[in-house]
Structure formats: structure tokens, C-alpha cells
Amino acid sequence: MKIALLGYGKMGRLIERFAQQRGHQIQLVVDENNREDISAADLAGANVAIDFSRPEAAVANIDLCFEANIPLVVGTTGWYDQLDHVKKRCLDGNKTLLYGSNFSIGVNVFFHINKLLAAAMNPYKQYDVQVEEIHHTQKLDAPSGTAITIAEGIIGHTDSKTEWINNLIGEGDEAIAKTNQLLIESHRIDEVPGTHTVLYSSEVDQIEFKHTAHSRAGFALGAVVAAEWLEGKTGFYQVTEMFNFGGRI
Numbered sequence: 001m002k003i004a005l006l007g008y009g010k011m012g013r014l015i016e017r018f019a020q021q022r023g024h025q026i027q028l029v030v031d032e033n034n035r036e037d038i039s040a041a042d043l044a045g046a047n048v049a050i051d052f053s054r055p056e057a058a059v060a061n062i063d064l065c066f067e068a069n070i071p072l073v074v075g076t077t078g079w080y081d082q083l084d085h086v087k088k089r090c091l092d093g094n095k096t097l098l099y100g101s102n103f104s105i106g107v108n109v110f111f112h113i114n115k116l117l118a119a120a121m122n123p124y125k126q127y128d129v130q131v132e133e134i135h136h137t138q139k140l141d142a143p144s145g146t147a148i149t150i151a152e153g154i155i156g157h158t159d160s161k162t163e164w165i166n167n168l169i170g171e172g173d174e175a176i177a178k179t180n181q182l183l184i185e186s187h188r189i190d191e192v193p194g195t196h197t198v199l200y201s202s203e204v205d206q207i208e209f210k211h212t213a214h215s216r217a218g219f220a221l222g223a224v225v226a227a228e229w230l231e232g233k234t235g236f237y238q239v240t241e242m243f244n245f246g247g248r249i
Ligand SMILES: NC(=O)C1=CN([C@@H]2O[C@H](COP(=O)(O)OP(=O)(O)OC[C@H]3O[C@@H](n4cnc5c(N)ncnc54)[C@H](OP(=O)(O)O)[C@@H]3O)[C@@H](O)[C@H]2O)C=CC1
Pocket: 006, 007, 008, 009, 010, 011, 012, 030, 031, 032, 035, 052, 053, 054, 055, 057, 061, 074, 075, 076, 077, 078, 100, 101, 102, 103, 104, 216, 219
């Protein structure tokens, strides 16, 4: 495939490497030198675009790909407040988009088991549940997109939690949440690629369900596989639709 890379930072560069290893060509790179001048015509010739840019840039990049009629994989997080509008524009215009807060296989298994665990814990009101995420200090959004997906999975299967609330925790800060709110604690520490933990705590014990990314490789490879999966499809997809883990949820 011929790929247009929208965003050429930590993820964009790694995606380029995996895409080339898998026999794809990088048709166009949109980076800080040309991003102000890019038009839909510049995307002509690409079979797919992959966006790992910035929260405030993602929606304009999506619209550019819709205008150019190019299928798009969006890994950028922090724009999901506009998801419903983007979905409508995609479906009304017969366009193609796949998005996901996390493209690694491990986290997608985690998303699935997280829902099963939430359903299993739901009757046991003596446990309170919370989510913790740790990322590098350059991360622009909090909570992480992955933590939001995890929280939505828990809320969908836990009667006592109706919404999530984020606390970005600095030294000495204490987390605060109401009983109906699912707390997402965010921590920012040096070079951490991404760690997510779900904790169920009671007076007598604690269950910890944790995913630790050792590097960004799983995210980047997953984004290239997503672009391959999207080939020949039309419509609006989430990354979770690429996987079939079985199990009833
Ligand atoms: N879904 C997933 O699996 C994963 C998602 N992510 C998400 O991907 C995004 C990028 O992460 P990462 O690569 O680490 O971030 P980086 O900051 O390293 O890279 C983002 C790059 O995008 C550039 N950029 C800014 N505006 C535009 C624009 N309009 N068009 C194209 N490029 C632009 C930035 O340039 P400048 O610095 O000059 O602004 C920067 O070079 C984040 O939202 C992150 O949360 C990250 C890892 C995995």
C-alpha cells in the first residue's frame, strides 16, 4: 500500500519503519515543515492515511482525508468529544475511518477482559473500582484515550458507576471522586510508554489488573495492521472490531 503519514513524531517515525518492513511505501509525510500547506490534492495517490498527530489537529486531518476520499486510520487521542460529528460525516459521505485509543494486541485483550471482570465484580458492592494510567511527561492529553476506553468498559457493566472523573495527580495531590464516579488517576513520569491498571479494593483485599507497554512497538505495528485490515472496506470502525476474542460480553 501507499501510505500518507499525518504526524511524524514518536509514533509516525516508528510506523514508517514497520510499514516499510511489511512492504508498504510511504507516499507522503506531513510534518512541521509542510502541514500548513497540505491540501486534499496532495493526498492523491495514497491508498490510506495514518494519523498520529495532536489532539487539536486530528479532526482537521480527518476532514482532509474525507475530502481526498482516502481511508484513514486515526491513532491520535484527545478528540473524542467530536466523535459523533465525525462519525456522521463519515457515514453520510460514504467515507472510511478506523480509530482506536490503543492499537496493541495486549491492550485490546485487556479491553475485552476488563468488561468480563467488571461484569463479574458488579454484584460485590464491597469493592470500589478505579483506573490508574501512567505516561511520559510529553503526553498532551489526560486521561489517556486508553484509560477512557477502559473506564467506559467498566461503567457499561457496573451499576454503581455512572460517569468517570479524571484526577491528574502531582506530588502530594489526593484523588477525589464521588461514589457514583469512576476515578481515573493520571500520573506523568519521565519516559513511561503507557501503563494502565484497574483496581478493585475492599477492606479485606485488592485485585489489580494491569497492562504495561515496554515500548511503542505494539502501538505502531498495530496501526499498520489496522491500515491493512481497512483495505477494501467502507464505513466507520473501531480498532476493537479487528479482534475476535470470543467470550460473552
Ligand atoms: N492509538 C494508539 O495506539 C496510540 C496513540 N497515541 C496518540 O498519538 C498521538 C501522537 O503521539 P506521539 O507520536 O507520541 O506524539 P508526538 O508529539 O511525538 O508526535 C506528534 C507529531 O504530530 C505533529 N503535528 C502537529 N500538528 C500536526 C498536524 N496538523 N498534522 C500533522 N502533524 C502534526 C507534531 O508536531 P509539533 O510537535 O511541531 O506540534 C508532532 O511531530 C497522541 O495523541 C497520542 O496520544 C500514541 C501512541 C499509541
